[in-house]
Amino acid sequence: MGWKSKTALTALGLVVVVGGVVAIRTATFKSPTADTSGVKLAPARTVDANRAAEHLAQAVRFQTVSHQDQADDQPAEWDKLHAWLQATYPAAHKAMTREVIAGHALVYTWKGTDPSLAPVVLMAHQDVVPVTPGTERDWKHPPFDGVIADGAVWGRGSIDDKGSLVTLFEAAEGLAQAGFAPRRTIIIVSGHDEEVRGVGARAAAALLKSRGVKAQFVLDEGMVVVSDHPVTKSPVALIATAEKGYATLTVTAPDVGGHSSAPPPRTGVTTLAKAVLAIADNPFPMKFEGPGADMLKSLAPHSSPVVKVAAANTWLFSPLLVSQTAKTPAGAAMLHTTIAPTMLKGSPKENVLPQDAEAWINYRIAPGDTSADVMARAKRAVGDLPVKLAWVKAPDEPSKVASTTSEGWKTLAALAGDESKAPVAPALMTAASDSRYMGPIADDVYKFQPLVLSVDDTKVIHGTNEHVSIANVERMVRFYQRLMETAGR
Ligand SMILES: [Zn+2]
Structure with missing residues (x-):
């Protein structure tokens, strides 16, 4: 056999070995996330989606706009939003204790019956970004009118993040009315200046830390169920496990x-x-x-x-x-x-x-x-x-990476999968949220808003014609209700 044939045989052998390894690894491949089939999820309760949408439209009308220059903010708008929350969600306010810190940040505590269980922390901020000057007339409905039309709630903050704030309270109100009493403490943290300084979230983290809170997990805004994920060309529920x-x-x-x-x-x-x-x-x-x-x-x-x-x-x-x-x-x-x-x-x-x-x-x-x-x-x-x-100012370091095998992940992933009927995947958030300050009170901080958007839909966030469909409002209320009941029982 000549040297050429020997070389060819060696090369062939290498291809066979590599091919074999590739085949075995492909056949035995395991996703980096935990199996969630064992999670017992709380069933969905009835949601009055139109009422929730009406409430979201009302919340959009408060101009809690965070400006780059704080002097341009109107603090009275935050006070009005707080009073509205109290008036609109009386049962939730009776069930939870409410604290106002750092000016206008809110910390609600729904005390669990078992103090040995680590609390869960659910977050949604109150402030919104301004409408870019000169684009006001491009809005189909004025950004702070809180119009309901074409099956959607229109206005600045309807997704980011009053969508989450209002639906969290819709869920809590429904549960409180039904007499639900959590075993695990549920804490709602609502920062007032997420879009600019994050002072409220930092104060909330410091307060909870001073009380020795070590949360089972934190959930804040971040990724969504993407209806046309570029990899699968179909819906995927993306739960961010870290932010840059x-x-x-x-x-x-x-x-x-x-x-x-x-x-x-x-x-x-x-x-x-x-x-x-x-x-x-x-x-x-x-x-x-x-x-x-x-x-x-x-x-x-x-x-x-x-x-x-x-x-x-x-x-x-x-x-x-x-x-x-x-x-x-x-x-x-x-x-x-x-x-x-x-x-x-x-x-x-x-x-x-x-x-x-x-x-x-x-x-x-x-x-x-x-x-x-x-x-x-x-x-x-x-x-x-x-x-x-x-x-320019002290940098924000990247967050820790949350677990994809913890109990918190399992609860969130099981629920996100059940609600969306889509695969669930961890992701990296390239934008910033208030939850980046929660490192001192939790190892596992997740960023996910339980609504379905296409990649194109996400452009309205911080952009013109921000709106959320009533179907998404319903999804969000149901998700938060089931989450509170599943994690809290
Ligand atoms: Zn936001």
């Missing part, structure tokens, strides 16, 4: 200014441009690990055979999975810390040389990285360019 950190870096190139008719060879702007490019051209490597990768692994059994084989054999197909996932910016964002240069400042006039040209670079830090890693990478990238690097 948030940091903004300023890059400043000091300069002396002067008249642009006699410029030096380099100005602050050219130095700054080099520095920004150096930072942007040194991206964090993408890795097929963490909650983003776990999502794909969980969906593999529901996906095409190609995805299934690849997800079961990351030892071989990791680079392929990364390149496929990274084809869209949203997919890439799940696999690494992102770098987004957003704002630039040069001189105030076309014929004036800049003093202190400045760029702002926004980072979303993936679990596993830290703000210190971000700073170190930026410093390495700019090398000896004469620029200064500084944080």
Whole structure:
């Protein structure tokens, strides 16, 4: 046998071995999430969806708008919302104790009969983002009129996050009226400034910590049931198990200014441009690990055979999975810390040389990285360019990653699956929520709103024509009611 035949035989042997390993791993592949078939779920109670929708429409009319500049906020609107909650949900208010902290944050405690059980914490914030100036007339119904039309509640906050706040109270009211008394304590935390500062949520976490609360789990807004998930092309209930950190870096190139008719060879702007490019051209490597990768692994059994084989054999197909996932910016964002240069400042006039040209670079830090890693990478990238690097404000580090095998996960995943009749998968949230401050009081913090939206539908959140269907309002009330009863009994 010649050397060519021997080489061919060796290559063939290798293919057979690799093929065998791939086949075995595919056949024995297990999702990273726990089996939830043993969870005993509380049955659904009747929901008056139209009444809940009417209540949500009323809540939308309070202009609890968080502005970048706090001086523009109208505190009286929060007071009105609080009074409305008390008037609209009397049984819930009788069953729970209510505390107002840090100005307008709310902490409700529905004391369980068994103090040895770790409480559950359910969250929904009161504030909403402003309507972008100039877009008011693009709304089908004015953003703060709370109009019900075409089978939906229209207005700013109808999803984010008064949708959750109101349906949580609808659920609690129904249960309190029915005489439900939880064994496990249920705590509702409602921050008043989630969209800007998160002062309310931080104060709530500190208060609960001072009382020795260690929650079984925390549930806040985040992901939803996506009706057209890009991987499966069908509905998937996504429960985020972590959220990315948030940091903004300023890059400043000091300069002396002067008249642009006699410029030096380099100005602050050219130095700054080099520095920004150096930072942007040194991206964090993408890795097929963490909650983003776990999502794909969980969906593999529901996906095409190609995805299934690849997800079961990351030892071989990791680079392929990364390149496929990274084809869209949203997919890439799940696999690494992102770098987004957003704002630039040069001189105030076309014929004036800049003093202190400045760029702002926004980072979303993936679990596993830290703000210190971000700073170190930026410093390495700019090398000896004469620029200064500084944080705009103290960075928010990424959250811990919550378990996908804990009792809390099992309860949420079983219920989300039962309500949506869709596969459930963990996910990474690339936006921020109040629940990122709950690390001190819980290991497992989940982010999920129990409503069904298409990828396209999600654009109304923080955008024009925010609205929620009455069918979704009904789903949310039912989910929270069953959750309180399942977790609380
Ligand atoms: Zn929100």
